[in-house]
Amino acid sequence: MKKLFIVTGEYSGDIHASHVVKALRGLNNDIEIEGIGGENMAQSGVKLFENHSKMSSVGLSPQIIFNHIMLGKKLVDYLIKDFKPDAVLLIDYGGFNIRIAGFLKKAGIKVLYYIPPQVWASRKGRIHKIKKNVDEVLCIFPFEKPLYESYGIKTHYCGHPLVSQLPARADKNEFFEKHGLDKNKKLVSIFPGSRVFELKYLMNTFIKTAQELQKKHPDLQFCVSHAPNLSDEVYNKFLKKTDFKVIKGENQALLSVSDALILASGTVALEACLYQTPMIIAYKGPWLFYLIYLLVRCIKRVSLPNIIADKSIVPEIIQGNVKVSKISYEIERLLYDISYRQNNISQLGEVKELLSEKVSSKEVAEAVYKILQNSQK
DSSP, X not given: OEEEEEEOOSHHHHHHXXXXXXXXXXXXXXXXXXXXXXXXXXXXXXXXXEEGGGTOOXXXXXXXXXXXHHHHHHHHHHIIIIIOOSEEEEESOHHHHHHHHHHHHHTTOEEEEESOOXXXXXXXXXXXXXXXXXXXXXXXXXXXXXXXXXXXXXXXXXXXXXXXXXXXXXXXXXXHHHTTOOTTSEEEEEEOOSSHHHHHHHHHHHHHHHHHHHHHOTTEEEXXXXXXXXXXXXXXXXXXXXXXXXXXXXHHHHHHHOSEEXXXXXXXXXXXXXXXXXXXXXXOOOHHHHHHHHHHBSOSOOSHHHHHHTSOOSOEEEGGGOOHHHHHHHHHHHHHOHHHHHHHHHHHHHHHHHTOSOOHHHHHHHHHHHHHHHOOO
């Protein structure tokens, strides 16, 4: 029986892994699969070596670093001495997985990397470690394939998992009725991020922008998306003096029924793009982090739709420019300049087409299965 081990480090990777496992089972159910993941992997029949909840902490505290080192050592020892897999599938989580790949390669274990680090965005030097220690890269953006192949890395473009996994657009009337929204008003939704520091640096400006726009345009209403990983207490600090509706756990439905969006940068921008919902990206953080970012970045664009299209489609308002006046101006253009709005929606559709109609999980499963079939221990 062939053996596969999967390494994820956070919730999104757990979801992607579960889809790959289901597709792999469809090709051959006689494969022993273990991994580091969460409940989605467990429910798909993967035996968990460790729950990745210990890995998904954000920060560089000595305790977090120590935990990662000890888990990495424990994992490598188990794979080399006990489980002895035919292949290991690494998913995202570059800081941990790139280091693990080096140990696995030295042990002669085949390594595949799905959703590899975004070397095209920053720290391009990591691509040399990937070349040295990864047998095949399974990338999710079309422009990544020629980049990796230019370094002599075997690469397979699988398509982006969101294209096939994103739920259909929600019924707008039903959604508005469920949440007590006015069907006669335009809806602008605010996604301030999923980390406490993002709320700290962005939420007040986003709320003030919404309040100003609502005074100026009585036909507007606003909702705030509540990241499920943050407590109500965190949100209440920013929203206690407002009457905006807060919606938790329905991110994708909210993205799909909104007329415009105010977003912190991240994968949510790509989700919004696939729904062709007009948006602006605003992002701000500690100045030291921003200056470091300027030093290590490889491209000047921030949002995924703009990066994929290689042109400016989504307005990006960054750091010192994150002001009420600038955000308000861009939102008004997206809502009330009909020609501009229609052109924006059309260009978002072009980005969706660039991502192809490939079912990413099936592409990955086929690549993994081919490696397993050819492996000899």
